[in-house]
Amino acid sequence: MKKWFTVGFLLLATLMGGYGIWILNQPEDPYLARQVKQTAPSEDNFLLDFYPHISKVSRPNEWYHFPIPLGDTGPNRSLYSGPNQYPFFCMTVDSDLGQPVVDNQYGNGVPVFNDDKQIVGFSKDCGLPSQYTYYEITDTGIHNVTAESVKNDRHGLLVRVEQGTINRFIYAIVMPVGFDDLPYRNISSNWNKKLIYQFNGGSGIGFRQGRLSAVSLIKNQIEQLKLGYAVVSSSGNKTSYTYNMLLAEDTAARVKKQFVSLYGVPLYTVGIGGSGGGLAQYLIAQNGSGILDGLIPLYSYPDMITQTTYALDCDLLNNYFTFRAKDKSYWRDWENRQRIEGMNAINDFPQKAGFMQPINQLKAGFFPSLPTGSSECINGYFGLSSFINNPKQGFLRPLFSDDVLEKTQWSYWQDLVAVFGHDEDGFANSTWDNEGVQYGLNALVHHEISVSQFIDLNRKIGGWKSQTAMAQEEIVMPFGAKLPIWLTLWGNQNISDMSPLSPEVAPRHIGSIHAMNQAYRSGQVFIGRVQLPIIDARHYLENELDMHHMSASFYSRLRIEQATGQHENQVIWVADKDFNPTTRAFEMMDKWLLAIEEHTPEGILKAKPHELTDTCFDKNGDIMASGHDVFDGKWNNRMPGECVKHFPMFSTSRIESGAPWNGALFKCTRMSIDVAVERGVYGDIDITPSLDTLKSIFPTGVCNYDAKDLGRPNDI
Structure with missing residues (x-):
């Protein structure tokens, strides 16, 4: 074993040495010049009272008078979704729209530069003056044009694109226009009176304004633009930048108000968008906003927050299979993993960055091995636990200074802290819970794993540590930021260890009932x-x-x-x-x-x-x-x-694990092991020799999935 420790540390030293040489020869990261070095103070703002459920609550009257005048910035605080989040990184430059408007001289937000690259002020709210330009769509592509240049040289479809900021996010209105409409902002003879609201996906934890490319928006809906549809969107409706669906709705409602104030009420508004852009449609439609008339969700989930319930199991399971399992060789067969993870797993499937497994095994003192397959848990969800669940992690790119990083909690839960509340240590409440969950129960009942394997899995899998106790991942990037090497694979430093009070059992995680209730009431579910x-x-x-x-x-x-x-x-x-x-x-x-x-x-x-x-x-x-x-x-x-x-x-x-297929369950009602045996939870498996062990693993009982979700309010 000492030999492997030596080999492992030599390998890590080589990697770190190479990283040092590499970093000295790299150009300065372009984000460093715009880095946020000081967090703006928070200001109060109206938060909707969504009791008993947001779909039953009227939204407040709009105080901003739309349309936004050309050259002005739109409202920089939301109508009803609570206080602005700081720090907040401006991305107008990343969207090829120039620098944001200076709104303070106190160092809050991103620096704004003059032509001599001198700082002339700072922008904490990332305002962008409303402006429009034209694009011509021809057989050769999408071309940015001026009104003058196309008057005498008409080749293809012409669209007017207006962009600015609403609720600090970049909005866009793409309108097909005729050549006689050019001098005017709000006239279109080519519009068919139908509107598309483009939603987009990705995993986001807030703190960024987001990109919104006019060309990408045109490409996404080019066929519909040719038919005369208008298209609107906002970076606030791209879940790469926030999963706060209250803020997303607030933003979408105002973007539509901007559109209607310019062009009138459309015949209908249909949503389109994939992944997070699909679930956003489901929630915005459910929550009674009146923004959409029809939905075309692509690659959808019902919502983000119930998806985290099983997605955050992935790293727990991978940590168990790779480091904690008694019979690791059994779990090298990926079909065996699939029976536990549920999502697909395939032998001999090339694994993304599979070389990190032996590095981490060496670091942990295990015999190294390359993976012989992969799973959706890895291919699809690798890194999710660190990005959305770890308040100490932050972004890989240097958007924020070390001081700001240290003082900010970076998590999906924090993005919704105004809704979920926080614990006594100031960390946002989390809805994730695995108390009483019997991982692999179906596989046990179907005789696909043994009682011994079932016991070992549930004894050692543990749960996520509290937000307070979490630590940042150990990451080096010797090949550039696009290929980081994780030295704490599967977030293992943030998974509960065997308890000192019960050395044979890794304790589970107990979520916040208050946060679960608020998730339901606020329409996040x-x-x-x-x-x-x-x-x-x-x-x-x-x-x-x-x-x-x-x-x-x-x-x-x-x-x-x-x-x-x-x-x-x-x-x-x-x-x-x-x-x-x-x-x-x-x-x-x-x-x-x-x-x-x-x-x-x-x-x-x-x-x-x-x-x-x-x-x-x-x-x-x-x-x-x-x-x-x-x-x-x-x-x-x-x-x-x-x-x-x-x-x-x-x-x-x-x-x-026996839970219902609808996936809408945060915290299960529990029953004792004895009651579970009486009810036939274990099928024809004789579990009696292991009763005492099961009771030590599940001191508060196991999930009774015939009973209610303890996280769902009784009046919903």
Whole structure:
């Protein structure tokens, strides 16, 4: 063993030495010049009282008079989503829009420079004067043009793009215009009176304004722009920059107000967007904002916060399989891991940065081995626990000075601290909880793992340490910021160790009931109360171990059924990765929305095109199967439908622990081990020889998934 310690430390020393030589030869990071070195003081701002649920609460009257005058910045504080978050990194430069407006001389925010590269002031709220320009779309691409340059040289589709800031985020309005409309800001003879709201995805923890590229926005909706649709978006509606859905709604409502104040009320507004941009549509529609009339969520989840429940299991499980398991060789078969993780895992699949595993094994004193496969937990969710759950981590790029880094809590929970509250140490409350969760229960019941393996897994897996006790990852970047080497793989330094009081058991994590209640009330959780037209579309990506697993669309369906008693307003499409169903979805959504005579649940269902139903498509766009039962499977306790036979569906670690398929459960009601045995939780497995061990692992009992979610308020 000493030999491996020596080899490991020599390897680490070599890496660190190489890193030192590398760093001396690198150009200065462009973010350093704009680094935030001082945090602006927080100011009070109105926060909506969302009791009992945000969908039942009226929004306050708008105090800002839209439209924003050209050359002015829009409102820099939200209407009803609480105080501004600081520090806040401005990204107008990253969006090719120039520097933000100077709003203070106190050193708060990013520095603003003159032409001689001297600091003339600072910007804490990242204001950008409202402005517009033109782009011409031709066979050769998308070209930024002036009104004068296209008057006598007309080749393609012309769009007017207005950009500025609302709620400190960059907004954009893309309007197809005629050449006779050029002198005017708010006239368009080419608009078909239909509006698209573009939402975007990514994982975000706040603290950044975000990028919004006009060219990217045009590219995303180029086919619809050609048909006369207008498009609006905001960096505040890209979840790379915030998952605060209250702020996202507040921002989207104001961006739409800006649009309506210029062009009038559209015939309808349809949402589009993938991943986080899909779940944002579900939540904004559910929460009663009136912003959207129809939804086209792509690669969607029901919401972010219930996704964290199983996503934050991933690193716990990988830590167990790699470092803590008694029989590590068993878990080198990735099909065995899949039975516990639920999401797909494939032997011989190339793992991203798999070389980090032996480095970490050496560091921990284990015999090193390269991974022989990968899983969605790794391919899709690697690093998530550090980024969203660790308040000490921050960003890899130097957006903020060391002093600001030290004084700020960087986490998804902190992004919602105004809603969730904080603990006695000042750290934002977290909803994540795994008390009573019996990992691998289904595999045990189905005789896929032994009692010994089940016991070892649940005894050692542990939970995440408290926010206060967490430490930053140990990371070196010898090959550049795009390929960091993690010396604390799977966040292992932040996972609970064996308890001194019970050396055989790693304690679990107990989440905040208050935060869970607030998550429900504030509309961060999708509870299914949406009756607008929905075409939920995705590519089938399970074989690529992509994080956008197909089953997520059906978690939403189950919640809609539970809330409304039906799901006919939600159509699910799954396509081969080589066919893009988005254009077809727009066509069907247009037909559906234009047929609605009464905006009631009955009127919406009556207007639904008869040919619009659950469907799967092959790579050529041909229908493989369609109908109400084509996606039947384990999620609804039926035999596999035709689409599921073509596109197999996977689950999650919590489902494989016995939890319901809808995934809407923060904290389980618990029952004693004795009661669990009486109720047949362990099937035909004789668990009696291990009762005392199980009771030591689960001193407060195990999850009773027939009972309610303790985190959900009784009045919702």
